[in-house]
Amino acid sequence: NALEFIKEFNLTYPNGPDIGGKITIDYGVAGIPVTFFVDREGVIKDRFVGAIFERYLVARIEELLK
Secondary structure, three states: OHHHHHHHOOOOOOOOOOHHHHHHHHOOOOOOOEEEEEOOOOOEEEEEEOOOOHHHHHHHHHHHHO
């Protein structure tokens, strides 16, 4: 079912199974969509649950790129 969903919506970002929900728990995913903000060192600095406004997304990315 997951592969069909990925193909139907032409998802191009990496996908993989979360068997047992461990990744979901470890990353604190409370719902979808969820956006993670990662700094240049690969450290998660923030997350946003729900639909995100473009202006907030851009501002957060610009802040992390400083």
